[in-house]
Amino acid sequence: MSVSHSHSTEAHAHPELGFLRKYIFSEDHKVIGIQFLFSGLIFFLIGGTLALLVRLQIGFPQGSIPFIGRWFPLSWGDRMSPDFYAMIFSMHATIMIFFVIIPLLTGAFGNFCIPLMIGARDMAFPKLNMMSYWFMWPAFAIILCSFFVDGGAAGSGWTSYPLLASATMPAGQGFHSPASPHSGLGQICWLVALVFVGISSMMGSVNYMTTIINLRAPGMTLFRMPLTVWSMFITAILQSMALPVLTVALILQLLDKTINTTFFLPPGGMSFGNQHTGPGGGQTLLWQHLFWFYSHPAVYIMILPAMGMVSDIICTFARKHLFGYKPMVLAMAGIAGLGFIVWGHHMFQSGMDPRLGTGFMLATIMIALPSAVKTFNWLATLWGANIQYTTAMLNALAFVAMFVIGGLSGIFMAATPVDVFIHDTYFIVAHLHYVLFMSSVFGIFAGIYYWYPKMFGRTMNETWGKVHFALTFLFSNCTFYPMHIIGVAGHPRRYYDSTLYHFLDNVQSLNVFMTISALLLGVTQIIFLLNFVWSLFRGTKVGANPWHSNTLEWAAPSPPPHGNFLETPIVRRGPYEYGNPAIEDDYLPQTSPQPSGVPVAAH
Amino acid sequence: MQQKGWSIFFGAILLGAFLLFAVAPFVGWWLPANVSTFGPDVDRLFYIILGFTGFFFVLTGAILVYAMYRFAWRANTKSHYVEGNHRLEIAWTVVPAIILLFIAVSQISTWDTIKYYASMPNPDLVMQVTARQWDWSMRYADKPQPDNARAWAEVPAIDDIYLPSELHCWKGANVRIFLKTQDVLHSFFSPQLRLKQDALPGKTIPVWFNATDANTSYNAKTGKWDIDKNKRWEIACAELCGGGHYRMQGMIYVHENKEDYLKWLDGAKEAARSRQPEKKPPAVAKN
Amino acid sequence: MTETHDDSHDMRVKAYFSVFIALSIFTAVSFVANWAAHPERAWITPHTSFAIILGVAVVKAVLVGMIFMHLKFDWGRVYFVIIPISIMAMMMMMVLMPDIVIAWQPGQEPLEPAVSITGTR
Amino acid sequence: MTQAVHEHSEGHMGIPLPTGKVAMWLFLVTEIMFFTALIGTYIILRHGTPANSPHAWPTPHQVHLVEWIGALNTFVLICSSFTVVLAHHAAVKGDMKTVMRHIGITLALGCVFLVVKAYEYNAKFQHDILPGHIGESLPYPEKPAEGKIQLAESQAIEREKHDHPVGMQYFQRVKLQLEAIKKSSIPAELKAECEKLLDDMNPASAAAQAQAGAFRRPLNPAEVGERANEILEKAEKAGVALHLSPAIPFGNLWSSCYFAMTGFHALHVFGGLVIFVVILLMGLVGKLGPQHANMLELTGLYWHFVDIVWIFLFPLLYLV
Ligand code: HEA
Ligand code: HEA
Ligand code: CUA
Numbered sequence A: 001m002s003v004s005h006s007h008s009t010e011a012h013a014h015p016e017l018g019f020l021r022k023y024i025f026s027e028d029h030k031v032i033g034i035q036f037l038f039s040g041l042i043f044f045l046i047g048g049t050l051a052l053l054v055r056l057q058i059g060f061p062q063g064s065i066p067f068i069g070r071w072f073p074l075s076w077g078d079r080m081s082p083d084f085y086a087m088i089f090s091m092h093a094t095i096m097i098f099f100v101i102i103p104l105l106t107g108a109f110g111n112f113c114i115p116l117m118i119g120a121r122d123m124a125f126p127k128l129n130m131m132s133y134w135f136m137w138p139a140f141a142i143i144l145c146s147f148f149v150d151g152g153a154a155g156s157g158w159t160s161y162p163l164l165a166s167a168t169m170p171a172g173q174g175f176h177s178p179a180s181p182h183s184g185l186g187q188i189c190w191l192v193a194l195v196f197v198g199i200s201s202m203m204g205s206v207n208y209m210t211t212i213i214n215l216r217a218p219g220m221t222l223f224r225m226p227l228t229v230w231s232m233f234i235t236a237i238l239q240s241m242a243l244p245v246l247t248v249a250l251i252l253q254l255l256d257k258t259i260n261t262t263f264f265l266p267p268g269g270m271s272f273g274n275q276h277t278g279p280g281g282g283q284t285l286l287w288q289h290l291f292w293f294y295s296h297p298a299v300y301i302m303i304l305p306a307m308g309m310v311s312d313i314i315c316t317f318a319r320k321h322l323f324g325y326k327p328m329v330l331a332m333a334g335i336a337g338l339g340f341i342v343w344g345h346h347m348f349q350s351g352m353d354p355r356l357g358t359g360f361m362l363a364t365i366m367i368a369l370p371s372a373v374k375t376f377n378w379l380a381t382l383w384g385a386n387i388q389y390t391t392a393m394l395n396a397l398a399f400v401a402m403f404v405i406g407g408l409s410g411i412f413m414a415a416t417p418v419d420v421f422i423h424d425t426y427f428i429v430a431h432l433h434y435v436l437f438m439s440s441v442f443g444i445f446a447g448i449y450y451w452y453p454k455m456f457g458r459t460m461n462e463t464w465g466k467v468h469f470a471l472t473f474l475f476s477n478c479t480f481y482p483m484h485i486i487g488v489a490g491h492p493r494r495y496y497d498s499t500l501y502h503f504l505d506n507v508q509s510l511n512v513f514m515t516i517s518a519l520l521l522g523v524t525q526i527i528f529l530l531n532f533v534w535s536l537f538r539g540t541k542v543g544a545n546p547w548h549s550n551t552l553e554w555a556a557p558s559p560p561p562h563g564n565f566l567e568t569p570i571v572r573r574g575p576y577e578y579g580n581p582a583i584e585d586d587y588l589p590q591t592s593p594q595p596s597g598v599p600v601a602a603h
Numbered sequence B: 001m002q003q004k005g006w007s008i009f010f011g012a013i014l015l016g017a018f019l020l021f022a023v024a025p026f027v028g029w030w031l032p033a034n035v036s037t038f039g040p041d042v043d044r045l046f047y048i049i050l051g052f053t054g055f056f057f058v059l060t061g062a063i064l065v066y067a068m069y070r071f072a073w074r075a076n077t078k079s080h081y082v083e084g085n086h087r088l089e090i091a092w093t094v095v096p097a098i099i100l101l102f103i104a105v106s107q108i109s110t111w112d113t114i115k116y117y118a119s120m121p122n123p124d125l126v127m128q129v130t131a132r133q134w135d136w137s138m139r140y141a142d143k144p145q146p147d148n149a150r151a152w153a154e155v156p157a158i159d160d161i162y163l164p165s166e167l168h169c170w171k172g173a174n175v176r177i178f179l180k181t182q183d184v185l186h187s188f189f190s191p192q193l194r195l196k197q198d199a200l201p202g203k204t205i206p207v208w209f210n211a212t213d214a215n216t217s218y219n220a221k222t223g224k225w226d227i228d229k230n231k232r233w234e235i236a237c238a239e240l241c242g243g244g245h246y247r248m249q250g251m252i253y254v255h256e257n258k259e260d261y262l263k264w265l266d267g268a269k270e271a272a273r274s275r276q277p278e279k280k281p282p283a284v285a286k287n
Numbered sequence C: 001m002t003e004t005h006d007d008s009h010d011m012r013v014k015a016y017f018s019v020f021i022a023l024s025i026f027t028a029v030s031f032v033a034n035w036a037a038h039p040e041r042a043w044i045t046p047h048t049s050f051a052i053i054l055g056v057a058v059v060k061a062v063l064v065g066m067i068f069m070h071l072k073f074d075w076g077r078v079y080f081v082i083i084p085i086s087i088m089a090m091m092m093m094m095v096l097m098p099d100i101v102i103a104w105q106p107g108q109e110p111l112e113p114a115v116s117i118t119g120t121r
Numbered sequence D: 001m002t003q004a005v006h007e008h009s010e011g012h013m014g015i016p017l018p019t020g021k022v023a024m025w026l027f028l029v030t031e032i033m034f035f036t037a038l039i040g041t042y043i044i045l046r047h048g049t050p051a052n053s054p055h056a057w058p059t060p061h062q063v064h065l066v067e068w069i070g071a072l073n074t075f076v077l078i079c080s081s082f083t084v085v086l087a088h089h090a091a092v093k094g095d096m097k098t099v100m101r102h103i104g105i106t107l108a109l110g111c112v113f114l115v116v117k118a119y120e121y122n123a124k125f126q127h128d129i130l131p132g133h134i135g136e137s138l139p140y141p142e143k144p145a146e147g148k149i150q151l152a153e154s155q156a157i158e159r160e161k162h163d164h165p166v167g168m169q170y171f172q173r174v175k176l177q178l179e180a181i182k183k184s185s186i187p188a189e190l191k192a193e194c195e196k197l198l199d200d201m202n203p204a205s206a207a208a209q210a211q212a213g214a215f216r217r218p219l220n221p222a223e224v225g226e227r228a229n230e231i232l233e234k235a236e237k238a239g240v241a242l243h244l245s246p247a248i249p250f251g252n253l254w255s256s257c258y259f260a261m262t263g264f265h266a267l268h269v270f271g272g273l274v275i276f277v278v279i280l281l282m283g284l285v286g287k288l289g290p291q292h293a294n295m296l297e298l299t300g301l302y303w304h305f306v307d308i309v310w311i312f313l314f315p316l317l318y319l320v
């Protein structure tokens, strides 16, 4: 039970905090959110750079990269070794998911938006909130150091399936793994780092839920909350239920690796050439169950907040009331609920009982339903709108377009017989980048462009923002769309060099094309980086509500002071009163007094 | 105008995406040849889903682009004020629901055929494949159907034949493979047979297929069995298994008929016998 | 404090005490049930004993939850937390059952599990 | 430790519960899932072992688990739950002295629990019932009939190493342990038994005996396990503790589960004890007052949860 001091007593008389308390060990949710934002973006660069290395290898399997050998002794001279390749795509995915998307969506936007959008002064437990950020630091440090430990960082994919990840020598023979050089200390670092990420997220989610349940401003009923808050709420619920399971799985694997427990090692142990593990007794498949029990809900953790944010952004710039507010909320709840019973779709070919496969398939395909409801409601919101093409809006629209592609490819894999062919091919890689990169990341970009003025009091440069958007949209499609095609041709994923295979001869040209697009995509991000930093100091200053938006955060000054609101806002209506014909303006903030002649809305 | 430009930009990219899928089959970027009895079913289901998803892709894309074009910003106008529409909500819940249910249900029987142990046909040929870092160790009994195949899969017999990474069978044979692994997870993937199955440490997993086309013939000149150049059917490993994952390659030899297979088997036995002495485990004394 | 119940404090202590006694007795019951099912005695079948022991554990947990953790009073305010999590917890264990426990195992196949453990007794 | 004081100040919306309590319940949700995953893992792994065979799950006796000690610990935790709830009750009434006394008792009971646990763990270490240490034998096909195919004696062990490498690890472990036992002071009879086993494990001496006429082959790990178990049984009867790894089917898995589950439970108990110490210290410096009733309730919620976990762990590990 962590604890907070009362803000009600000191709300209007803040003692000036020192630099350290104000910007580093801050308990202010906005500062913590921005801290998450900066760390997430830095890790995005690292993860992205790794992705480019991955692409280089696939596009030019025989090519050489001069600096690799100098930095990382494990590689083969000027070329990447296959082990090294395994390491970089594993770390690419790990960093992108656990150190970029989740911290950005829930950490940065969750922290920044929740209290502001429900009209609270801060999170329920500011100290806990601070701790949730600082518990990320051991994870940051460990995951970065793990590149340089003996054997290199983890290299068993972001899924870290045993036994490749977990095989160890018998007690007393050190932490080497007979399975792969990366499964020794590097894997241990991976596990420990993720445990820290998990603890951090768990603290965050308890805090978010409590805040949303108990600290809403007067008048802010549940069904007056903006979808961003709803999505954060549902995400927090997902996290609090799913994360502990991952934590257990991580700890069990950690025990397997360090003290020779046998949770994932089958009876009799396994043999690697002339090296052998200790005795066994457990079940290899158990890890996959525990892992996906978390990680499937986790993919919704990585999309729901983006969906919520995008809904708000679309409404703001479409100047239109959200179409079907309650169905949207129910759809999110439905996705979350169903999300818990579909994890087996990652395991159709894993040797899981095929009868379970049928059940998981039915559940999985049904999850397209709430997603359909969301998609059609977005489209209906745009219908008859008055769309302002700001950078934030463009990114949000791209989210909608790309999520449909990513979601529809999910249906192929959900169908068990088709998945027999498609599983672990580039079709999956295409799917996951469409939903993760092209949906979640576009959602994040949209959120950054949208809330930037609230965070820093200045807008980002719109022109460069649009250039960045257009190029990103173009190149990311060029990078990831052809992956569907090579997936259909059977190109397995996680392949260091596919030119060995006769049936893939045709598609190598596409691989080269994708690599070039990916490099251009990487260069494009420099525009974003420069725009972001430049605008911090030189962006146009703006007032409290530059987008003429309705939600509560725009009622606070930009950037909001400690304590957020000059006076506690009173909420009088839902967040989507745009284009109401009964009033003169085309928007009506949640806090504004009821204009005369307008009937009070039902909710 | 600059406003409407964005809808064209979106439209162009979505159209490009659509066209790439339309063109791909004609330039060889598509499903590999299909030589398995259940393969056509898999492909049919693939096309069914492609049809539905293609339809919804075009539908949503068209609506999005049209709305972006039609409802781009105009000063001094207001958007339509609607909060929702129950009938529409129900419609776009129920229609996809029916389609999705149809998609889901249509999968079940094919899945059943491919994977359920109970519905696997009686094998004409039994073999046991052990995956390991990084090759496939194929074990053949000295006859196509060993007695008590399941037990044979567990306990090697003395006259078994081991071949690294070469899978031999004949056209039309119901082949059953008992799939094992010696170390980590691997996955037996044959694109042309539309077959994929992970090998799970500690378990023995039955897999079956029936090839509908042959690719192997006897070359009297060299005395070897040759694969047709245009029908090289590779086995790939589809589950990350360490550094050599990408080169864990196998080759499928489908003989014309059982006679050919038996002929090949005899040859293989002969070859194995001549290799025998060095291969045996540490000295065995017979008395 | 937001306890909106109206029973007197002494009633509460009484309730606590009875729960405490009940818990102790239940512990003894499960111990005895196990003892009685020991192969040497086999007064009851292992299944009966299993049912008793698990039933007792559930009852004990409910007692602690309801009385000690004040769910009796707070139920109306926290049920929306507890019900989903209970379903989730049960489901997680049950869904794994068919897979790990019966997948690719005897019954369908003529042989013992792929790896069996032999003879040390 | 003060309380969260956002209780509906300024007319905030929310459910009529103190924020701290909401958060505590939500925290318990994550804890429930945590232990569900652990316990679920155990149940599943356990049911995944072959049932109705002699090689099923180890019995408590095999792994030196004493049921009544577990029951005693259950009782200890129940008592402590009772005292914590009394402490909260006293705090509501403002009787801080009683609060201190009850928290003190709870702390003591918690310590008793951990001491008993430590005692149990110690027994495991003494008997070498640790993950990765226990003899787990592999499927040994029928022993070849005498005279049919015989391994050259001196190479038998080599062959074992090749065929059953994991068993050989146990083989080596027992060998070292026996050598240590040989040097210790135990009843002569037992010592002789150990020496004999050691001798039989030695391929050289087996070969020597074979030379002398009687056919002998060195023991394989499964047989070593059998013999080690016999010796252990005799030692137990004689009241001697031998540090010798037993052979127990699925013993490694059992001890993995046992240590993981009870270990994490014990960590939670320890966490609770730290909180109690803090409360006591606050009381000692006079900072504890009726305003802390809420905090005591939250502490209690946590402690009861830890109790409930044990209520399930006890039957699952010791009884069923
Ligand atoms: C944000 C992340 C995210 C999201 C939202 C999703 C969403 C979905 N995913 Fe995805 N998935 C991943 C991230 C995500 N996934 C990742 C990272 C992996 C790979 C993990 C790894 O192995 O490394 C993966 C892998 C993966 C697999 C495993 C493939 C394999 O390994 O063999 C499957 C299989 O069923 C699947 C299915 C689905 C489905 C059905 C949805 C659905 O939710 C999608 C629903 C949406 C729509 C369907 C579109 C909108 C709807 C309409 C326009 C209505 C009309 C449509 C119809 C009638 C069809 N995903
Ligand atoms: C949110 C998650 C996320 C994101 C954003 C990305 C982004 C990208 N991913 Fe990744 N990816 C995954 C999650 C993600 N990926 C996952 C889960 C896997 C599965 C891993 C597994 O199999 O275990 C995967 C696997 C994966 C593969 C398959 C590897 C294989 O199976 O062999 C490939 C290959 O092309 C790839 C490429 C890319 C590319 C080109 C990007 C680009 O979009 C990145 C663009 C961003 C940048 C480039 C950053 C900015 C860069 C600069 C500013 C450059 C300038 C700086 C310097 C030069 C120092 N990813
Ligand atoms: Cu074997 Cu990948």
Ligand SMILES: [Cu+2]
Pocket (backbone or CB within 6 Å): A295, A296, A299, A342, A343, A345, A346
């Ligand atoms: Cu999934």
